[in-house]
Amino acid sequence: MSTKFIAAVVQASPVLFDLEKTLAKTAHLVTEAASKGAKLALFPEAFISAYPRGLSFGTVVGSRSAEGRETWLRYWNSSIEVPSKATAQLGEMARKADLFLVIGVNEKDTVSGTMYCTMLYFNPKGELLGKHRKLKPTAAERIVWGEGDGSTLSTFNTPLGKMGGLICWENYMPLARMAMYQKGVQLYLAPTADSRENWQHTLKHIALEGRCFVIGCNQFVTKSMYPKDLPGITDLDHQPEVMSRGGSVIMAPTGEVLAGPLWDEEGILTAEIDIEEVMKNKLDFDPVGHYARNDVFSLTVKDQPDSEVFE
Template sequence: MSSKYTAAVVQAAPVLFDLAATLDKTADLVNQAQAKGAKLILFPEAFISAYPRGLSFGTVVGSRHPEGRLLWQRYWESSIAEGDASCLRLGQMAKDANAFLVIGVNEKDTVSGTLYCSMFYFGPNGDFLGKHRKIKPTAQERVIWGEDDGSTLSSFDTAIGKLGGLICWENYMPMARMAMYQRGVQVYLAPTADNRAGWQQTMQHIALEGRCFVLGCNQYVTKAMYPADLPGIQDLENQPAIMASGGSIIVDPLGNVLAEPLWGEEGILTAEIDLDQVIQSKLDFDPIGHYNRSDIFDFKVNRQPPIKVVDQ
């Protein structure tokens, strides 16, 4: 295992609702991160191919508008499925960069038709390692995304440490966080769409609570980036020019900020991950060890898979 390496957090926007163009942009950004020496590259929530902020999909309680169904189809068509050509291309990007690639995607279940907000993990040899599906979409997100059943609360034991994480407001769910901690996650990945200033405190809290490195990753998106011909585009009339201002961050296991939050632009943050610091941080706190009090508390997660050992 490498004790020290460079991790990169990519703050950018996809080419909204355009799968092919988004994949091209992703490849360019992966190359840029690789040029910075990154061995782990994280992209934001729903990077492929949109976090549809501000759009209603023509829904109100009790009715749906046909225009919203057309928007849903457009969204579906810009999404990907595990093992499809787009997924394989992402694996090739990871292989070309010789890095672990973790990316937020809209994942389509081609059997059921449901979309999930997911994180896809790829190894440096190009293998698809696994995924995590969001277990609880927030508010209006529940119109467009299904819920996972806990069977993809995944984690991975790799050559660069134990990787795992949660998406956006899942990180406010104490038991979901504990599900990650109990797998011994050392590098905790938190792609999000939350660009409020308070989010950085959440990232620092998780680092301190979990005694792990935390990579928080968000998009930078403007209203002008939305396609003019998008069904339901009129929903954005009263939205601000900057739809998501970023705020990506990297934090060490003692809550120290290694890469300051980036606001108001696209960019790639990097920081050195030193896994020895994870060990050192356990001196005075360990949520699954000497601070666990298993004689008082009994914690169980239904259907959570064991940590996957990755020989890469």
């Protein structure tokens, strides 16, 4: 069995705040990734159906506005339940394209009324393998997203390799990274909303630290992509036209850049992955193996799930 395959990162924007049109665009992009030979396609953080960059939702310390609540409702209505008709559609996209699909979504809990920043995993059979909820939303993200409880720090044993990952600035949390290394992650997926050039250094560090392939994916978004009738649209008056430059990239366990970074446009990056490179690079460093000091350090993760095996 070949240890090589093509991985793709999809740098694009959703149709902001429009679930059905975003799903249609996603289907087109999944098909395009498959046409490039991809067996794994990663989409950005909160791709369905918006990362609410620049929006305040009418909040300041001590008060909220009626207009902000209307913006929130629009955001909520463009998000998805897991599982749902929308996740079934995403699974069907993965099945038709015969690839693993990993995509960032806004997951709404209709019982509690809480929304989570979530990463969904689908296999080529169209099955929803599982999800990861972001552990710690950053700064004003905490207005719109709840915190994951740690029970979804998942990795999945697949024919491509053991895949898992963290969302955006979770990757700055050393113990969260260590939790992924403890589970033997080989394909480290890092959807993000961070388009700073410094983010590239973070991904390179993870590749070298974890001795894993790192696949980073971001949106390319402009102000003109926001719906003109969005209640909170005036929040964007002082924002630049290009609100997220992208910066998607694929890195090897050596820290070598295999594809990207892609800036200032939508596009699909691909790179050939040879999973045996992971083991080759553990000759001289393994953060949880021969380079660990388990007699000095230990990490226990509450409710961490076992790795699951999928063919």
